[in-house]
Amino acid sequence: MSDRVKGACLTMGGAACWGISGCMGQYLFTRENMDSTWLVPIRLLLAGLLLCGYYFFKDRKQLFAPWNWKADPRNTIDLLVYGLAGVSFCQFLYFLTIQLSTAGIATILQDLSPVLILLVLCLQQRRTPRLFELCSILLALLGVFLLTTHGSLTSLAVSPAALAAGLVCACTVVIYTMWPKRLQAQYPTPLLQGWAFLLGGAAFHLIFRPWTMGYVPSAVGVIGILVVVLVGNVTAFSLYMSGVPLIGPQRASLYSFAEPVTAAILSTLLLGSPFTLWDALGFGCIFVMLVLLSLPARSGSPAK
Structure with missing residues (x-):
């Protein structure tokens, strides 16, 4: 199996697992009355x-190798940025x-x-976006407009808080996709x-203190938490982050659709x-937009 095919399978598999996890998260919020400030710290820590x-x-020995400050202090800094600012947030x-909305919107x-x-990438390469890249930016803006307004200029179909959280979430994806290249080597x-999950779980436990909320999940809620942890964290991130080095972040972003x-189909049907x-x-x-952004890789240019 070529690296391209393997990378595509890994990233699509990881993305589908995220979709399943997102749908389960929506179920836990709407049917089990969980809160994200309770679920996420426990999910990351587990x-x-x-x-x-x-x-x-x-x-x-390998477990603690990334924290060897004497060997390379950059590894410790990179892992903290990747784990906290990227994966955990x-x-x-x-x-x-x-x-605040639905799994599909998120x-x-x-x-x-x-x-x-x-x-x-344009900043790193000191170039302006190409024509098809500008078109992809316009398509992204149009897509967000249609999703959040349903074509109305006077109202939002999703709350401003959900829109803000989703957009900042996209920024954190950039960090965990592009930052850890040296670590992954x-x-x-x-x-x-x-380590990223453990850092985030510890940090969010200190910030949100879920043990003070008095929430006790039902048996179904416990099963849902296990699905979110095993499918959405352990499996999804491992598959996706193993695929990105094989095909590059641009092509990986296409397959992550x-x-x-998955989230939209499951949340609508179930x-x-x-x-x-x-x-x-x-x-x-x-x-x-994602197809357009994959064109450089498909036309023979190296994936970045």
Whole structure:
């Protein structure tokens, strides 16, 4: 299997797992009365303990290698930025957006990250966006407009808070997609994910203090938490972040469209979330945007 095919399968598989996890998160918020400030700290901490625990028994020396300040202090700094500003805040903002809207809206707003990656690449390469890249930016803006207003200039179909959380979430995707390249060249992706989750879980427990909320999940809620942890954290991040180095962040962003599609289908069929023609048009605009942004890789230019 070529790296391109393997990378595509890994990123699509990871994205689909995120979609399943997002739909489960919507179920927990709407049917089990959970709160994102309770769910996310527990989700991150459990996932981090699972992955770090695996490496503790598999290779204890490798587990602590990224924290060897004397060997390379940049690794410690990179891991802190990647784990906290990237992965952890992405997780919190993603589930906050779901709680404020739907899983489909949250995932499609998160998928605006390729436009931000494009802008970062243009700055790094000191060039202006090409014509098709400008078209992709306009399509992204149009897609967001259709999703959030349903064509009305006087009202929003989603709350301003959900829109803001989703857009900032897209910024954090840029961080965890582009920042860890040097770390990934030295350490296994699941190990980096484990530390990122553990850092975020510890930090959010200190910030939100979920043990003071008095919430006790039902048996179904516990199963939902396990799905969110095992499918949405451990499996999804490991698959996606293993695929990105093989095909590059731009092409990976195209295949990650499996996430909003999965989330929208499941939330509509299983949870009864509305999905209108305006939503379909918005999804279509953002999908075409992703196709346009994959053109450099498809035309022979190296994926960045």
